Amino acid sequence: xxxxxxxxxxxxxxxxxxxxxxxxxxxxxxxxxxxxxxxxxxxxxxxxxxxxxxxxxxxxxxxxxxxxxxxxxxxxxxxxxxxxxxxxxxxxxxxxxxxxxxxxxxxxxxxxxxxxxxxxxxxxxxxxxxxxxxxxxxxxxxxxxxxxxxxxxxxxxxxxxxxxxxxxxxxxxxxxxxxxxxxxxxxxxxxxxxxxxxxxxxxxxxxxxxxxxxxxxxxxxxxxxxxxxxxxxxxxxxxxxxxxxxxxxxxxxxxxx
Amino acid sequence: xxxxxxxxxxxxxxxxxxxxxxxxxxxxxxxxxxxxxxxxxxxxxxxxxxxxxxxxxxxxxxxxxxxxxxxxxxxxxxxxxxxxxxxxxxxxxxxxxxxxxxxxxxxxxxxxxxxxxxxxxxxxxxxxxxxxxxxxxxxxxxxxxxxxxxxxxxxxxxxxxxxxxxxxxxxxxxxxxxxxxxxxxxxxxxxxxxxxxxxxxxxxxxxxxxxxxxxxxxxxxxxxxxxxxxxxxxxxxxxxxxxxxxxxxxxxxxxxxxxxxxxxxxxxxxxxxxxxxxxxxxxxxxxxxxxxxxxxxxxxxxxxxxxxxxxxxxxxx
Numbered sequence: 383x384x385x386x387x388x389x390x391x392x393x394x395x396x397x398x399x400x401x402x403x404x405x406x407x408x409x410x411x412x413x414x415x416x417x418x419x420x421x422x423x424x425x426x427x428x429x430x431x432x433x434x435x436x437x438x439x440x441x442x443x444x445x446x447x448x449x450x451x452x453x454x455x456x457x458x459x460x461x462x463x464x465x466x467x468x469x470x471x472x473x474x475x476x477x478x479x480x481x482x483x484x485x486x487x488x489x490x491x492x493x494x495x496x497x498x499x500x501x502x503x504x505x506x507x508x509x510x511x512x513x514x515x516x517x518x519x520x521x522x523x524x525x526x527x528x529x530x531x532x533x534x535x536x537x538x539x540x541x542x543x544x545x546x547x548x549x550x551x552x553x554x555x556x557x558x559x560x561x562x563x564x565x566x567x568x569x570x571x572x573x574x575x576x577x578x579x580x581x582x583x584x585x586x587x588x589x590x591x592x593x594x595x596x597x598x599x600x601x602x603x604x605x606x607x608x609x610x611x612x613x614x615x616x617x618x619x620x621x622x623x624x625x626x627x628x629x630x631x632x633x634x635x636x637x638x639x
Numbered sequence: 640x641x642x643x644x645x646x647x648x649x650x651x652x653x654x655x656x657x658x659x660x661x662x663x664x665x666x667x668x669x670x671x672x673x674x675x676x677x678x679x680x681x682x683x684x685x686x687x688x689x690x691x692x693x694x695x696x697x698x699x700x701x702x703x704x705x706x707x708x709x710x711x712x713x714x715x716x717x718x719x720x721x722x723x724x725x726x727x728x729x730x731x732x733x734x735x736x737x738x739x740x741x742x743x744x745x746x747x748x749x750x751x752x753x754x755x756x757x758x759x760x761x762x763x764x765x766x767x768x769x770x771x772x773x774x775x776x777x778x779x780x781x782x783x784x785x786x787x788x789x790x791x792x793x794x795x796x797x798x799x800x801x802x803x804x805x806x807x808x809x810x811x812x813x814x815x816x817x818x819x820x821x822x823x824x825x826x827x828x829x830x831x832x833x834x835x836x837x838x839x840x841x842x843x844x845x846x847x848x849x850x851x852x853x854x855x856x857x858x859x860x861x862x863x864x865x866x867x868x869x870x871x872x873x874x875x876x877x878x879x880x881x882x883x884x885x886x887x888x889x890x891x892x893x894x895x896x897x898x899x900x901x902x903x904x905x906x907x908x909x910x911x912x913x914x915x916x917x918x919x920x921x922x923x924x925x926x927x928x929x930x931x932x933x934x935x936x937x938x939x940x941x942x943x944x945x946x947x948x949x950x951x952x953x954x955x956x
Contacts, residue, residue, distance in 0.1 A: 436826065462828035474823035476816050478944075486809070487816050488827045494809030495829075497837055501801075507809065554828065 386414050387450055389558045389589045390435065390466065395444030395454075397430055404430040406613035407444070412558065417580070417590040419604035419621070421597075423634050427613040428593045429471060432560055435591070436468040437461045449557065463490045467551035471562040471593075473543035475535035481546060482531045485518035486511070488553035514553070521549040525579060541572035548579065552588075559583075561592040565599045577603060601625070609633065645781035648788040650900065651893070655795045656853045658892035661876045662795075662802055662885055663845030669883040670806060671838040672818035677726075677742030678846060678873050680749035683865035684722050685715035685847025686854040687753060690766040693855075701759050708770055712851045719847020724840035746870065753862040765861030769854050787856055794852055795889070798845060802885050805841075814838050868923070872899065875926050879933050881940030890941050898929055 388411035397405040405427045412418050420428050433439045435446060437458035446454045448464055461468075467488075475484050492514075493499045494507035522528040525545035530537065538546060544564055551559055564576050573596075580603060584590055594600050600607060601621040609616040609624055611633040617624065624630055660682060667673040675681075689711035691702030722745070730741045753760045760766065771777070773786040805811050813834050816824040821831050854860045872895065880891020902925035910918040933940060 438822070438826070457830070459825045459828050459830045462826065468826055470823070470826075474820050474826075476819040476823065478819055479812075479815060483812055483815075487812060487824070487829070490828050492809050495813055497805075497810055497841070500805055500808040500810055511809070550827070 388412055389414050389449060391447040393445040395434055395446060396442050397434055397439065398442045403613055405434060408615055410608055410615060412589055412591050415587055415589055416605045417584055417603050419600045419607040420591060420593045420610060421600060421607060422610035426610040428610055429562060432562055432593060436560060462554050462556065465557035467554055467556035468560040469547040469551060469562055471566065473547045475538065475543050475546050477536035478534050480532050481522060481527060481535055482518055484535050484546060485522065485550050485553050486514050488550045489514050490554050518553060521552050525549045526575060541568035544568055544576060558589040558591065561590060563593055563595065565594055565596040641781050645784040648784040652788045652791040652856060654893045654896040655791045656849050657873060657876060657896055658889040659795055659798055659849035660846050660873045661888035661892045662798055663842040664873055664877050665882065665885055665888040666802060666845065667839055667842035669877065670811060671814040671835065673835060673839050674739045675742045676739050676870055677746035679865040679867060679869040680746030681719045681723060681843045681846040682850035682869065683749045683753055685719040685850030686860050687760055688718045689715040689851035690769045690854050690860055693770050694766060694768055700761060708772055708855060712848060715847040715851035716844040720840045720844030723843025724836050727836040727839040750862055750865050753865065763862060765859060767859045769858050771855055771858050791852060799885055799889065806885065875930050878930060879940055881943030883944050884942035887940050887942030895926060898925055
């Protein structure tokens with residue numbers, strides 16, 4: 383059986399900020415429906431790699447393909463419509479908007495987001511809004527936030543914000559989600575909820591790429607792990623293989639690489 | 640008594656035209672967070688556009704097409720909106736400080752063009768004989784003032800309703816999201832630049848419409864009508880009424896205009912004739928003092944959104 387084409391593929395991606403090479407010739411692929419972990423010591427370039435994949439920063443060189451289409455030069459706001467969603471290391475809900483409005487914003491191709499359409503096709507927009515609200519309620523329910531739907535997002539705790547971001551990006555039905563440290567600063571109870579939901583969503587066919595320092599979470603969730611150090615790929619393998627690799631231990635504990 | 644009513648109608652007409660400008664600013668600043676200190680420029684573009692489209696032909700001047708008033712108003716919106724879109728486009732990402740500087744420049748340019756392009760704008764003498772709706776009633780001042788007021792009221796009401804509709808629409812939701820967190824909004828597929836330009840252009844179009852309505856109310860415009868004081872007044876109106884609220888923009892306009900006119904009348908009555916010219920500055924002082932009082936007592940203005948307290952139970956983890 384031929385291996386299916388990757389959902390997301392980076393080839394020789396390099397990013398330089400002035401004299402600093404934050405990401406240095408990274409090449410890897412994310413297979414459909416896998417959960418790939420991206421780990422490495424602080425300053426290894428993981429978040430820059432994420433920003434490159436999400437389009438928030440443009441690569442100095444190299445190619446990034448999403449479902450086989452080159453996206454390295456495409457504007458960042460075009461990613462989600464092409465099936466790639468992301469969350470942030472420090473969650474970024476819209477604090478003064480309600481949870482419901484936060485959710486509704488993530489819908490792609492909304493008729494009502496076009497200026498004139500609000501005057502020409504109000505009925506169609508109302509129907510779309512109703513459908514989107516139903517979907518949003520279901521997803522908020524999934525992440526245990528349904529009762530806060532009409533509250534402004536600023537009332538949420540750190541862990542709840544992570545859950546809202548996850549639910550929000552799901553509104554767009556992405557094929558792949560990049561999660562930046564979903565476990566950071568989350569209490570143990572909510573962490574279990576997050577792990578559980580990621581598994582759940584993955585079982586429905588969504589691919590994940592996640593940065594995480596919580597090794598327990600990585601071991602439990604990820605099918606495969608990619609280790610970065612000093613801007614380059616150090617090694618990859620199953621969580622067990624990686625954990626035993628002396629280079630990985632060296633990179634984490636050797637410190638001043 | 641009848642005269643007083645006539646004056647009230649005239650006062651409210653002027654105040655509501657300011658309210659229209661403030662509605663445009665509320666779309667740009669209150670909803671989207673775009674800083675515009677060139678309001679007078681966009682109002683001027685609207686006023687002159689409509690004036691040139693609707694006045695009868697004049698020797699030695701381009702324009703004077705004698706078109707219907709409605710065409711003039713539409714043209715004013717289109718041109719002021721286009722000027723705003725161009726300004727937004729040119730400042731690329733419309734970041735607060737750059738946009739502020741650019742808009743200020745646009746206003747200065749618009750005023751200087753009005754002052755110097757004699758062949759187009761009449762220069763310092765301005766444009767006269769701008770057709771007035773219900774001009775036939777000019778012999779009955781009270782009736783005339785009331786019919787003008789009705790026109791201004793109708794335009795304001797339609798604009799207000801349209802803006803309310805947009806504010807609550809998915810389009811308005813994107814603007815609020817961009818104001819709160821641009822990076823997050825972009826990650827959700829919203830083009831920050833496109834929406835900013837749309838909001839800025841729509842706000843500019845409303846300001847242009849206000850300029851046109853004002854021009855046709857008075858029947859005469861000159862470059863001196865579009866100085867930075869106008870920009871200051873409108874900002875004061877939005878701050879007092881409550882940034883973010885369309886109702887606030889209108890209420891703030893009426894209140895601030897009342898203080899402005901009141902301060903003017905008071906200085907005229909109390910200050911000796913030889914100091915009158917200098918005493919005019921007291922009007923600006925009055926607005927300034929009022930702004931201070933509002934900012935201290937009710938920083939969000941009359942109708943600004945009040946922050947609801949966080950519910951217990953959703954607290955920090």
